[in-house]
Amino acid sequence: MAINELPTILEGLARLLTTSSRDWGEYAPDAWLYAVLVGWDCEETEHSEACVHGALEEQAARHGWDALTVAKARRYRDAVRAVLDAPAQHRPAVSRWRVETLDNLAGEWAPGTGWPVRGAAVERFEALNAQAPRWKDGTPVTRRLVRETTTYTVEAETGPAAGARQDGAQP
Numbered sequence: 733m734a735i736n737e738l739p740t741i742l743e744g745l746a747r748l749l750t751t752s753s754r755d756w757g758e759y760a761p762d763a764w765l766y767a768v769l770v771g772w773d774c775e776e777t778e779h780s781e782a783c784v785h786g787a788l789e790e791q792a793a794r795h796g797w798d799a800l801t802v803a804k805a806r807r808y809r810d811a812v813r814a815v816l817d818a819p820a821q822h823r824p825a826v827s828r829w830r831v832e833t834l835d836n837l838a839g840e841w842a843p844g845t846g847w848p849v850r851g852a853a854v855e856r857f858e859a860l861n862a863q864a865p866r867w868k869d870g871t872p873v874t875r876r877l878v879r880e881t882t883t884y885t886v887e888a889e890t891g892p893a894a895g896a897r898q899d900g901a902q903p
């Protein structure tokens with residue numbers, strides 16, 4: 733789904749801004765892009781001497797943003813962060829389809845080749861049933877089609893969002 737691309741898109745835009753030598757505070761439209769995509773506020777979880785605080789207020793004074801506009805900047809920034817912090821969305825789930833055969837003696841399902849497209853696995857399933865409907869001793873072969881789904885979760889401290897984030901400091 734296209735919406736799965738959103739974290740990647742937002743991360744890329746933020747990286748574009750933070751790695752640019754442009755003064756994102758000079759013009760109001762630039763300052764607004766920075767406010768939403770990167771954020772002027774300090775986003776460190778533990779504040780230190782190196783922190784820059786009050787950058788958003790500085791931008792507000794510079795560009796004539798009122799309290800509502802400042803609140804909106806923080807709200808939009810929070811929404812962007814929420815998308816970036818949703819770990820499962822960093823990569824969409826991937827499915828493969830397999831034809832499994834029941835091993836009558838062991839009572840276990842033996843997996844076959846994985847197919848990235850369901851149609852290919854269905855074709856295989858139908859072909860196998862047509863070509864080899866029975867075991868050598870004449871008992872019918874039981875097959876089933878299974879879908880295997882792999883999901884991805886970015887482990888908290890290692891996510892790219894943690895490293896890409898800068899302080900509110902201007903470049």
Ligand SMILES: [Zn+2]
Nearest residue numbers: 774776779783
């Ligand atoms: Zn701070």
